[in-house]
Amino acid sequence: MLTLHDYMDSGNGYKVRLTLAHCGLPYRLVEHDILKGETRTPAFLARNPNGRIPLLELEDGTCLAESDAICWYLAEGTPLAPADRLARAQTLQWMFFEQYSHEPYIAVARFWKHYLPKLTPLQEAELPGRMEKGYAALGVMEQHLARQPFFVGGRFGLADIALYAYTHVAGEGGFNLDAFPHVNVWLSRVAAQPGHVTIDHKN
Amino acid sequence: MLTLHDYMDSGNGYKVRLTLAHCGLPYRLVEHDILKGETRTPAFLARNPNGRIPLLELEDGTCLAESDAICWYLAEGTPLAPADRLARAQTLQWMFFEQYSHEPYIAVARFWKHYLPKLTPLQEAELPGRMEKGYAALGVMEQHLARQPFFVGGRFGLADIALYAYTHVAGEGGFNLDAFPHVNVWLSRVAAQPGHVTIDHKN
Incomplete structure (x- = not known):
């Protein structure tokens, strides 16, 4: 196993x-x-x-x-991973976007604000820039989701899973998602997928 | 084209x-x-x-x-990309390692030190932590390369290309590679591959 x-x-x-x-x-x-x-x-x-x-x-x-x-x-080989070469690369594009342009800002702000008892002076100084870049990532997502229901190929897949994970708890990092209506609708769409589990679900 | x-x-x-x-x-x-x-x-x-x-x-x-x-x-479909499922995932593992645990430290330190006329006070404050994490990434690479000639499956491929790009110019970010002999040998091995081009090469 x-x-x-x-x-x-x-x-x-x-x-x-x-x-x-x-x-x-x-x-x-x-x-x-x-x-x-x-x-x-x-x-x-x-x-x-x-x-x-x-x-x-x-x-x-x-x-x-x-x-x-x-x-x-x-x-690999499941409906979550596209079979088409370009769609596979687009899936990876969004997964790398998440790790480089989204997670270091949205997940790190959440970790600092939600899990640490107190920020260091350097963390305090870095936080506004991290928030700004987190909002920039949300803006890129909003623009993309205004035109399509999921990130790649019109269907739920790995790119959605990768981006859902920290976006759906962005509020814990102090991000207000009100200005991102398409992101909000997409969050609901992902959570409504058959087989969905929440972050605290243990198998 | x-x-x-x-x-x-x-x-x-x-x-x-x-x-x-x-x-x-x-x-x-x-x-x-x-x-x-x-x-x-x-x-x-x-x-x-x-x-x-x-x-x-x-x-x-x-x-x-x-x-x-x-x-x-x-x-995809070339000798640079492994055909085996696990080796493909290991290739991606090293590519994500590069974007998350290597590039934000080694490439950013290089950009700040080599391309910016002057650092902001926040950049000055962040630099020691970025250097430390860059050296940590080099340590992970050194440990892996002590046991094998390339990152995945014993042969040159995408993971090597991804990690070579900023490692070979880490010196421009102030990183001293003397303590990483296996990384140095690997850098030479990558540069000796047939078809290799340098960073300034225009097609």
Whole structure:
């Protein structure tokens, strides 16, 4: 059976849990508290030298890191992953957009504001720029979703899962989504998909 | 013919140029000076609402953004992209590692130190943390390359291209690679591949 090393509040982990749920794949969940440094222990670093969850452990012990790579692995050959070459690349485009232009701002602002007892002076100084770039990412999403119901090819897939994970909890980072009506409708559309599970759902 | 919108000093752009060279694909190069805001004009934003190079324009005008998604698109079916499902996911794992745990530190430090006339006080305050995380990424690479000649499956491929781009110019960001002998040998190995082109090479 697959083993998922994860932390329930992680949106990156949630991407994998959502993909597993949509694919109907059973798995064993092993939780690691990132706030207590449980992904930086020698035992964890032996599995992922980059010290991060989520981490998928295959039946033979092989470990795969990076949420989007894990989702890609799980979803290949399923309706979540497009068969068309261009649509596959567009899916990856949005997944890389999420990791580079969305997560470092929206997820990090959420982590700082929602999980840390107090920000450092440097975090306080960085926060306005992170909020600004987070809103810029939401603007790019809004513009795209004004013209189509899902991110790629008119159907629900991996790009939606990748972007849903932290967008649906952006409010915990202090982001107000009122100015992004198409993003809001899309969030509802993703949550209404058959097989959907919430971020706190344990298999 | 394919059109690549790019900025020659960009490592992200170089990934695409290197992939195009290894695939032997002809293309038209259109340069945009990011230092002069040429990727934030209305004309450019109509092509990529996220306002970034590299951007691949297909013959029918379809535009594909995000360097790693473009490389994936170009290399599918070539020896640069593994055929095996796990090796494909491992390739993506390293490409996402590069965009999340490497580029924001090594490429950004290079951009700040090598291209900006003067850092803002916030950039000065952020720099030590960025350097530390850049060295951490190099440490993860060193550990992996101590055991194998290339990042995935024992052969040169997309993961190597993605990580070579900014690692080979890390010195311009003030990174000293002396403590990473396996990274250095790997850099030489990548540069010795048939079909290799340098970052300043124009097709």
